[in-house]
Every structure is written in structure tokens, then in C-alpha cells.
Amino acid sequence: MLETLIELAPEILKATGETLLMLAICLSAAILIGGALGLLVFLTSRGQSLERFRAFNLIANGVINVVRSFPFIILLVAISPFTRVIAGTSIGPLAASVPLSIAAIFYFARLIEQTLRDLPRGVIEAAEAMGASPLQIIRHVLLVEARSGLVLAVTVLAVSFLSYSAVAGVVGGGGIGDLAIRYGYYRFQTDVMVITIVLLIILVQSVQFFGQWAARRVDKR
């Protein structure tokens, strides 16, 4: 095993780098676009301050549900023409980042919407009574009161998409999953399989540990 490890060290390093690249791209897209979408879906839901745009709420909810209905591997294949337009290719970590980002955006939008729903209505109402605009409610109330929930949502997102990025390996997406498929599965190198699994466990544990630590730190409730 140690021999394999040394022999494959450059491959493992490269694969880890590719995984981290895919994660960085899809997490950024999810937090920026998915986060905004989740906030809007929440604010346009019944009883909230942008309720008058409920048409948007219904449409966005429908789209989120449709995208989330796709098993990731199907989404990966189904949108590959679109991926080719965006990334110029359908192979490699950059190409895999396209379906990953799309799945992550809608996944995170739903997570955020549900996290915000846990906020007591009264706090938002108090801000409305103070004359807060919807943007001020987001900035001064939602992002403040829900911040530990939001940190945990990012944690869940990161862990889920670490494993999704490994799925992308099946279609030549690169990354740790790709390594596991090529060596561990096609070449029956069980030790490579074990190394990749251990690597993934370490990554998941660190993300989870750090996420929970951060969530605790920002929670003053």
C-alpha cells in the first residue's frame, strides 16, 4: 500500500487539486446564485414582505423541484451539450463544474429557504414595524439571525458536493472519484480504492468539523 501511495503520489495530488477546484467553483456558484435564489423564494412566500411576487415564488419553486428531481449522474449526461457550450469540452474538472454548479445552485437555494423558515416570524415583523425595506430585512435580520443555520447549510452543501464531484469522475471529470474509478475499479487496485476512500473521509470530517465549529462560534442565541 505504501509503495502504491508513493508511486501514485503525483496522481493523488493532482486528483485532490481537481476535486478542490470543482468544489470551489460549484460552492461559489451555489452560495452566490443559489443563496440569492433561496432568499427570494423565502421572501416571496406567503406572509413575507415580498408576498406580492408570489408568481415568482411558484415558478422558482417548480424549477428548483424539477432540477432536484434529476439524479446527479443523469443531469450530468443530460446537460452535456450545454456543458460543451459553456466549457468548450465535456471532459475534465472544468467541464464537470458546470453540471455540479447547476445542481448545487438549486440544492443550496432549497437549503437556504428552509433554514430561513425556521426564523421566528416575530423578529421579521419587528423589523417591518421599524420601517425596514426588504433589502434591510435581509441584511439586518435574516443574515444575522440565521447565520449559524447558514453556516451549517454551507457545510452540508460542501459534503454533498464532495461526493457529487466524485460521481463526475465516472464520465472523465477528473478528481478523486476519477482516480478511484480508473485505478481502483477498472484495474482492480484495491489499495488505490482504499487510499481514495480514506482521503474522502478525511476531507468530509474536516469540512464537517470546521463547519460545526464556525456555526457554534457565530451563534449567540
Next chain:
Amino acid sequence: MPKTPSSTLAIELRAVSRRFADPGGRTVGVQPTSLIVPQGEIHGIIGFSGAGKSTLLRLVNLLERPDAGEVIVHGNTLTRLSAAGLRQARHRIGMIFQHFNLLHNLTVADNVALPMRIAGADPARIRERVQVCLDFVGLAEKADVYPGRLSGGQKQRVAIARALAPEPHVLLADEPTSALDPRTTLDLLGVLADANRRFGVTILLVSHEMEVIRRLCHRVSVMEGGRIVEQLDIADGRIPEGSQLASWLSDFGAVGPAASPSPATRPDAAATPHHFALEAAHA
């Protein structure tokens, strides 16, 4: 159009109504109702559960939009304002709630500063007002503490400081003492009476506790079935005999395990304020 001379009125509701179905499918809310509260008055609204007290209160700052009628606060016809105009007007209408509604991830000082930040006030002015208002409610030493570490009474004091910070013309109080014990209730009524005296803020208060209304209010509106059925002057702390309120008190007034309700004897409220609960504690 001639402008109505309303400069001495803090709150004027003109035939406002608001109807909606409660979870049981019954139509509840406020029937066309009018109410006038002059500047500087502490006005109570009392009634049974479902009488429309809270809805009426929430119509004043348009947290609840009336189906019909006009809402005028400090000479400003809120029902005719744009969304931005209404937000502007709300900067000078304070509100406190039964469950305080403080932000738990903000310190006490930041909670008090919040309405002024929302109104876009100058930071130096905010600091000054936070200091004044926390001093006023006696919690200056808790400025850097998070609300999670305060008692219920302290939380409501912070909420009062927060409501007073932007120097409101009107303070709306929705069952402000219903989550508090009798002694804390008494303390808090003192703070509200003080705010009225020192800052001249008009207070409109909803409560189902007769003792709260009797101790604090100058006048009271009695609500039943979505309308005001009676208005009484109680500035001297006495409920006029023969009024609807007096008859409710004799029917339901004496609370406690005793099955037979005794006529409303006035207990020594200073030692243990007796709660003439007109209804079981609000959900």
C-alpha cells in the same frame, strides 16, 4: 382638499375594517371601527380572545392592511402612502410585542441601535440615543450582553429602549406584559408610564389583563366581536359602575381556583398585583 386639523391627534382610525378567516374558518377581525387617541394619552384596548384587539393595534402601523377606512398617525395618512413613504412613517412609530422579538445574535446595544440604523441615522447620534435609552430602562451595564442571557423583564426593557430610540410619536404595545410574572409586570408598567411622562410618547396598549389597563391607561376601549363597544375614562384607576367592563369584571374578574367568582374586590396590587385575566393566557 382641506386638510383635517389633526395636529393634536396622535392616532386616528376612520372606519377601518379588516376581515379574515381564523384557522377554524370563522370570520374574525375588525368591523368598521373608529378610534381617536390624542397626543400624550395612554390608551388601552381590552377584550376577550378573538375580539380583534391585536388586529386593531396592527392596523395602526399597517402591519395589517385595512380592507377599508383610513389610518392617520401624527397627521400622516398612512393608508395613502407609497411603500417607501410608509417605511419612512414607521420610523417614528415604535412597537413592542408579547414575545419581545429581539434579535438574539445582536448585543443589547445593537438591538437598540437597529431601528435607527434602518432609518439611516447618523452613527454618533445612534450612539447617543442608545446610551440615553438604555439608561432610561436601567440596563446601561448590559449594553454588550446578548439577549439570551437576560430575564424576560429585562428583554422587554431592551425592547422598550429599542422602540424609544428613534424618538417615536407613538408606541404600540401588543400584550407587552402577558409573558411576564406579576412583579415584573408592575416594574414594566412603571417604565411605560415614565416613557409617557418623560418623552410625551403616546401609547396604545393591548392587554387582556385588567390590572395592566387599570394601572397604566388614561382611557380604555372595550372590544367585542371586532368592534369597540365602550370607551371609558379610567385615569383615576376606577372602572365606572354600570359599564360593560365592570359587569365583565364581576362575571370573570376574580381569578383563581375558587369556582364561585366573587365580585371584583380590589386587592392590594402594590404587594401582589392581581391579574384580572379576562381570558386565559394568550396563545
